[in-house]
Amino acid sequence: MMTTTTFPRLPPSGISVIIVGAGFAGLTAAIECHRKGHSVVLLEKAAELRPLGDIISFGQNSSRFFDKWPGVREALEPLVHKSEAVNFFSWDGRFVTTQSFAEEHRAWGSRVNGHRGEIHAAVLRHALDCGINVRLGRNVVRYFEEEDGSLAGVETDDGERLTADVVLAAEGVRSRGRQLVLGFDDRPQPSGYAVYRAWFPADEVRKNEKTRHLVEHGDSHNGWIGQDVHFLAAAIKDGREMSWVCTHKDEGGIEESWQFPGRIDDVLKVVKGWDPVVVELVKMTPPERLFDYKLVFRDPLPTFISPKARTALIGDAAHPFLPTSIQGASQAMEDGVALAACLDRAGKGRVQEALRVWERIRYERVHKIQLTGITTREQWHKADWDAISKNPESLHLKREAWILNFDAEADAYASYDAVRDELEKND
Numbered sequence: 153m154m155t156t157t158t159f160p161r162l163p164p165s166g167i168s169v170i171i172v173g174a175g176f177a178g179l180t181a182a183i184e185c186h187r188k189g190h191s192v193v194l195l196e197k198a199a200e201l202r203p204l205g206d207i208i209s210f211g212q213n214s215s216r217f218f219d220k221w222p223g224v225r226e227a228l229e230p231l232v233h234k235s236e237a238v239n240f241f242s243w244d245g246r247f248v249t250t251q252s253f254a255e256e257h258r259a260w261g262s263r264v265n266g267h268r269g270e271i272h273a274a275v276l277r278h279a280l281d282c283g284i285n286v287r288l289g290r291n292v293v294r295y296f297e298e299e300d301g302s303l304a305g306v307e308t309d310d311g312e313r314l315t316a317d318v319v320l321a322a323e324g325v326r327s328r329g330r331q332l333v334l335g336f337d338d339r340p341q342p343s344g345y346a347v348y349r350a351w352f353p354a355d356e357v358r359k360n361e362k363t364r365h366l367v368e369h370g371d372s373h374n375g376w377i378g379q380d381v382h383f384l385a386a387a388i389k390d391g392r393e394m395s396w397v398c399t400h401k402d403e404g405g406i407e408e409s410w411q412f413p414g415r416i417d418d419v420l421k422v423v424k425g426w427d428p429v430v431v432e433l434v435k436m437t438p439p440e441r442l443f444d445y446k447l448v449f450r451d452p453l454p455t456f457i458s459p460k461a462r463t464a465l466i467g468d469a470a471h472p473f474l475p476t477s478i479q480g481a482s483q484a485m486e487d488g489v490a491l492a493a494c495l496d497r498a499g500k501g502r503v504q505e506a507l508r509v510w511e512r513i514r515y516e517r518v519h520k521i522q523l524t525g526i527t528t529r530e531q532w533h534k535a536d537w538d539a540i541s542k543n544p545e546s547l548h549l550k551r552e553a554w555i556l557n558f559d560a561e562a563d564a565y566a567s568y569d570a571v572r573d574e575l576e577k578n579d
């Protein structure tokens with residue numbers, strides 16, 4: 153039995169897997185299922201996968217997967233953020249503390265932070281190089297399972313019907329797979345917060361004397377903390393590109409598109425009176441590079457798998473994360489890695505057991521990590537500045553070994569038998 157692996161591919165397992173959605177959850181599941189010898193079809197609604205989005209972060213717990221996929225870490229190297237520390241300021245520009253990540257990089261490996269679209273393109277390239285059947289422009293409109301539980305399947309909007317041993321719904325927050333798994337449609341709820349997000353070439357940042365220091369020594373990472381607002385800015389690609397995100401209160405509706413445009417004037421109202429560095433960064437942002445993303449939340453689902461245990465929700469379809477957890481994409485990837493390992497461990501005759509064990513392995517971990525999104529936001533947005541002046545490090549991001557120094561593949565193999573025995577005992 154494998155524990156943690158760098159092999160290119162195991163012999164065919166005979167297990168067929170349909171994956172819906174080619175985000176990080178779907179792509180990771182596809183690559184890992186392929187590596188374990190399962191046969192994969194990946195269906196993606198978009199006709200073309202353009203490099204959309206802006207900054208996204210992968211902790212050590214997920215960036216370790218890039219190392220298992222030949223050539224991917226090398227492809228990411230020129231794209232990723234290089235600084236090993238973040239400087240924190242109060243909203244009005246008083247320096248508070250620097251948090252270094254150098255020690256955890258030494259102990260647990262390096263993180264990967266960079267442009268979501270560029271990293272996604274590198275992972276997609278790897279999936280295609282592996283020969284995985286990625287079918288673009290396939291919009292899945294229905295999920296189903298055979299009455300006797302022998303197969304699961306999907307239908308696309310042009311009437312194509314496909315079946316497999318397992319279907320993984322990895323279509324993000326607006327997942328249609330939830331209907332089959334839960335038996336009802338649940339709507340995402342507004343979280344009460346939204347994020348303005350921007351990514352643009354850093355030429356103007358370098359020309360402006362108030363912001364030049366952010367890019368002149370290469371990559372940098374800085375955060376400003378205010379009442380119910382925080383602003384994080386990262387210079388990337390040796391200071392040639394700039395990205396910032398500003399999380400703020402928002403009672404508006406819940407648009408979930410990454411294309412929803414933001415307005416510079418609206419951001420300037422949010423950061424009125426803030427450090428001139430922040431105000432200048434906002435002012436110099438090209439308007440077409442600014443997006444306003446409403447953060448949605450969902451209560452934890454009662455389950456991630458269908459009653460017949462042939463269909464599983466993975467990634468944001470199962471558990472949308474707030475950005476302040478810095479774990480959404482990582483947990484989406486862990487889902488796919490653990491699931492491929494459970495299928496390998498179970499074999500074709502026990503696919504339903506594999507899904508049940510996988511859910512049990514993932515459920516508590518994912519939901520505990522989801523909550524860190526709220527605790528970090530509150531730690532910053534409700535900052536007690538008297539307490540912080542005595543203990544500046546209380547502003548630091550919590551970097552916990554149980555989250556970051558973790559290998560979902562090794563864990564799935566190590567836990568499988570005990571979890572299966574426990575499930576059998578409770579049946």
Ligand SMILES: Cc1cc2nc3c(=O)[nH]c(=O)nc-3n(C[C@H](O)[C@H](O)[C@H](O)COP(=O)(O)OP(=O)(O)OC[C@H]3O[C@@H](n4cnc5c(N)ncnc54)[C@H](O)[C@@H]3O)c2cc1C
Nearest residue numbers: 173175176177196197204205206292323324467468481484
């Ligand atoms: C275009 C885009 C840009 C993003 N940009 C950022 C960013 O800048 N920063 C950040 O932190 N996070 C970003 N995210 C979110 C982040 O990628 C996810 O939260 C996280 O990685 C979890 O990934 P996921 O695969 O579960 O879901 P997602 O990344 O949402 O992927 C879901 C995929 O499923 C496809 N899909 C949806 N419905 C169907 C259907 N019916 N049939 C077939 N395919 C379907 C979608 O087109 C999409 O490719 C972005 C997501 C998307 C889709």
